[in-house]
Amino acid sequence: MPADAMRAVGRRIAATRRARRLTQDELARAAHISPSMLRKIEQGKRFPSDDTLDAIAAALRVDPSRLVSGRLNVDSRVRDALPVMSSAIAAYDLPGDCPVRPLKVLQEKVWSAANWRLSSQYLQIARQLPPLLTELACAFHDARPEHRAELAELLVSAYRSADAVAFKFGAHDLSARLIELMRWAAPHAESPIVSASVAYVRTETFFVARAHRPGLVALERAIDAVPPPRDASSVAARGALHMRAAVIAGRADAADAARTHLAEAGRLAQRVREGVYAGTAFGPDSVHIHEVSVAVSLGRDHVQRALDVARRWTPPLSMPAERRSGFYIELARAQLWAGLADDAFESLKTARQIAPQHTREHRWAREDAGTLRRLKRAEAQSLTTFAEWIGAV
Known part of the structure; x- marks a missing residue:
């Protein structure tokens, strides 16, 4: 392992440990390794094995990919x-x-x-x-x-x-x-809320197949099957399905349906606090993120809506990392379409900082990083480094 890579990993571990307000002894004890080994790792004198890296990451409550530089073997x-x-x-x-x-x-x-x-x-x-x-x-x-x-x-x-x-x-x-x-x-769970969460996830198969209109039909049927929105769980279940329906309607070029579903999601979001319900984040902040998602799904002619949302609001740190990073990835696409290449690159870097694995595996992030590199070949090395990290070159 090159010395620079070892030092980079050590610095990331030390910085994360300090951010968690842990001493070296406390982190070593939580990771079940010796303090002397941790000191050598943080000083860049020793590279952790996969098992040791996993143990340190678990003790720090982060994914191992946050602690290593480049793609390495994560x-x-x-x-x-x-x-x-x-x-x-x-x-x-x-x-x-x-x-x-x-x-x-x-x-x-x-x-x-x-x-x-x-x-x-x-x-x-x-x-x-x-x-x-x-x-x-x-x-x-x-x-x-x-x-x-x-x-x-x-x-x-x-x-x-x-x-x-x-x-x-x-x-x-x-x-x-x-x-x-x-x-x-x-069905064995005997809960319409659980069934609604499954309908939400099933939409992935329609996205992959680009079967957007059948996916919209499936979601609208799922919305009809959700209990009346009387408590937080049923409100969030229905609202999450409306958010998902708005995005897939945008992909289906059904602008009126997208706006209708997004508006209904927004109305329901006012009745609950932002949180995770049955495994899905929902609330006013989630609806703001889906405003950007819908605008990008509808295409280049709607990017101003996404830019307007980003000017007045950013995702709070309390939101799940996956959803926050998704916001910046989709915002980057809107900024790229609007000719704001520098802003798009900043958004991609923010997405990476929030959730590196999610960003690296996101098709749009990879495509947009490649486009940015082609548009700005004479720029600083950081853009090329980012494109190499995400696999766009």
């Missing part, structure tokens, strides 16, 4: 784990005999995976979720009747976390299989 480690994930779901209905931990432990593990998804920590999901998927399947099939609904809901959430990795890393066949498993498990 992406390859995620992709190497995808076949393991595929194997874990192959026998979902024939899980066999396997040890199962108490329900409370399974809940905590599934919630951790959901938090990793929302913060774009895909390596954590890829490495740790496959055995949990097998265990959950065993638990569900062996459960007492009174526990089956809750275990089905845990399965849906776990499949959704796995799907986030498959979808973001281009394994669309695996993603489609995971979504079908979500649709299989959802």
